[in-house]
Amino acid sequence: xxxxxxxxxxxxxxxxxxYLGAIKQFVDLQDEYQMYIFVxxxxxxxxxxxxxxxxxxxxxxxxxxxxxxxxxxxNIVFNQCDVPAHTALSWVLTCNTTMGExxxxxxxxxxxxKVTLANGTETIPTGLFMYPVLMAADIxxxxxxxxVVGVDQKQHVELTRDxxxxxxxxxxxxxxxxxxxxxKTGAKIMDLLNPTIKMSKSNTNENGTIFLLxxxxxxxxxxxxxxxxxLNKVNxxxxxxxxxxxxxxxxxxxxxxxxxxxxxxxxxxxxxxxKKSLVQIVTNFLIDFQKKYQKAIANPASLIKQLQTNAKKCxxxxxxxxxxxxxxxxxIK
Numbered sequence: 551x552x553x554x555x556x557x558x559x560x561x562x563x564x565x566x567x568x569y570l571g572a573i574k575q576f577v578d579l580q581d582e583y584q585m586y587i588f589v590x591x592x593x594x595x596x597x598x599x600x601x602x603x604x605x606x607x608x609x610x611x612x613x614x615x616x617x618x619x620x621x622x623x624x625n626i627v628f629n630q631c632d633v634p635a636h637t638a639l640s641w642v643l644t645c646n647t648t649m650g651e652x653x654x655x656x657x658x659x660x661x662x663x664k665v666t667l668a669n670g671t672e673t674i675p676t677g678l679f680m681y682p683v684l685m686a687a688d689i690x691x692x693x694x695x696x697x698v699v700g701v702d703q704k705q706h707v708e709l710t711r712d713x714x715x716x717x718x719x720x721x722x723x724x725x726x727x728x729x730x731x732x733x734k735t736g737a738k739i740m741d742l743l744n745p746t747i748k749m750s751k752s753n754t755n756e757n758g759t760i761f762l763l764x765x766x767x768x769x770x771x772x773x774x775x776x777x778x779x780x781l782n783k784v785n786x787x788x789x790x791x792x793x794x795x796x797x798x799x800x801x802x803x804x805x806x807x808x809x810x811x812x813x814x815x816x817x818x819x820x821x822x823x824x825k826k827s828l829v830q831i832v833t834n835f836l837i838d839f840q841k842k843y844q845k846a847i848a849n850p851a852s853l854i855k856q857l858q859t860n861a862k863k864c865x866x867x868x869x870x871x872x873x874x875x876x877x878x879x880x881x882i883k
Contacts, residue, residue, distance in 0.1 A: 554583040554731065555689055556698035557590040557630065560607035561599065562751035564614050566760040566832070567739035570803045571700045575733050577619040579698075585625035586692050586864070587615065589857075592630045592637065592684060596677035612853045614762065617842035622856045630688070632861035635868035639687040640680075642875060643713055646720070647683055651712070655682055656705060686710040689728055691868045696731040701738045702748065704730050721878040739800060742776035745792035763840060766833040773797075773829050774822075784816040784824050794821065797828055804831050 558564075558572060576587055589608050608629060616622055630636055652658065658679055689697055689710050697707050707730040714725035739749045743758035753759055758776075760769055778793040786809050788795045802809045816824045846853065876882045 551582075551584050552695040553586065553692060554579060554696045554698060555586040555588075555692050555694040557588040557593070557688065558611060559590045559594040560604065560611045561594050562607070563761040563763055564611065565739075565749055565751055566762065566800065567749035568751070569618060569762060570739050570800065571733065571737055572698055573615065573618050573620065574803065575698045575731070576615075576625070580621060580625055583696070585627075586694070587620065587625055587627045588630045588688065589628070590630050590688075593681060596675055596681050598675075609850050609853060610847065612857065613843055613846035613850075614839075616846045616853070617839055622853070622860070626860045626863055627857065628860040628864050629857055632857070633691075633864045633868050635691055635865070635872045636684065636687050638872055639691055639868075639875060640684045642879065643683050643686050643690075643717075644680060646717060647709075647713060651709060652679055652682060655709070657702060658682075682706045682709050683713075686713050690714055690725045691871050692864075693726040693871070694728045695726065696729050698731045698733075700748075701732060704732065721875075724875055724878045740792065740796040742772055742793075742796070745777060745796045760832065762836065763843070764836060766836060769832055769836055770829045773832060774825050776825070778821050782820050784813055784819065784821065786810075786813055794824075797825070801828050801831060804835050 554576075556572060556576065558568060564573075576585060579585070589611050591604065591608055594604065594607075612622070612627065615627060620627065658681070685703075685706050686709060689707070690713075697710075699707055707728065711727055714727050717725055741747045741749050741753055741758035742760070743755060747753070749759050751759070751761075757772055760772055764772070776793060776797060778797075779791050781791065783791075784794060784798070785791055786795050786798050798809050798812060801807070801812055805812075816827075873882065
């Protein structure tokens with residue numbers, strides 16, 4: 551059985567984009583692969599965060615995983631910070647990574663701009679710069695065949711591959727070369743008000759983001775107010791009609807209906823009619839999720855116990871890989 555690894559940061563609330571771009575893939579593939587799905591809590595502290603809500607956010611994420619259909623016992627779902635080998639391997643990889651390689655990461659450029667003061671003073675955390683190296687450690691510890699990522703994380707997986715190839719040439723065959731696994735549809739859900747940017751937990755205007763814990767009323771308002779265009783023709787054209795194309799992707803992913811079929815069904819209808827139909831699909835999904843989420847979050851002790859069990863499995867696996875690496879680089883005999 552091939553191995554998949556992926557993780558999501560426990561920052562803010564989960565969005566519909568998080569589900570369609572990542573978690574849905576976890577659920578759909580969990581019977582075909584050995585899955586390592588982690589709460590990326592170490593990555594979460596690479597930018598300013600609220601320490602008072604971090605732990606609750608971690609529980610919320612695990613409860614959401616379960617509510618969305620991920621089997622926490624069948625799959626190895628764990629907290630990143632519970633497995634020390636992640637940071638240990640990260641340091642070894644750091645010593646084999648150049649400043650130039652990390653400086654080219656587009657996500658670093660985008661995120662670092664957000665933590666630069668208006669007067670030009672840089673307040674960029676070092677952790678943000680080193681983020682891709684920790685991500686490489688996350689992947690290489692478990693000999694992952696595939697990494698479920700969105701389009702914006704593909705560059706980080708490419709760096710992981712480059713590091714693995716470099717280390718293998720230098721120290722012998724110690725790492726498996728992974729491949730990114732990007733969903734064909736829904737890999738990048740865009741903001742409802744600005745379809746040129748990704749739907750994100752951190753976007754300034756929350757009216758462009760559907761959160762999984764949004765009420766039906768709030769979600770309806772956001773969808774009906776989403777930006778389209780003046781053509782008023784339901785058509786999939788991401789270049790010329792990005793707004794309606796984004797809505798079509800959401801519709802397709804949640805209904806499992808192909809985009810051409812949806813377009814044909816609405817070819818003689820206006821945007822308002824299409825949006826009302828999408829509202830029904832989205833709100834039905836949210837209501838079902840929230841019911842299951844409330845049941846899961848009501849029993850945090852059960853969630854924590856399962857994570858501790860899974861962390862022990864990860865410690866056993868990752869420590870063996872770390873020992874192999876240490877031996878290869880001359881740290882131990």
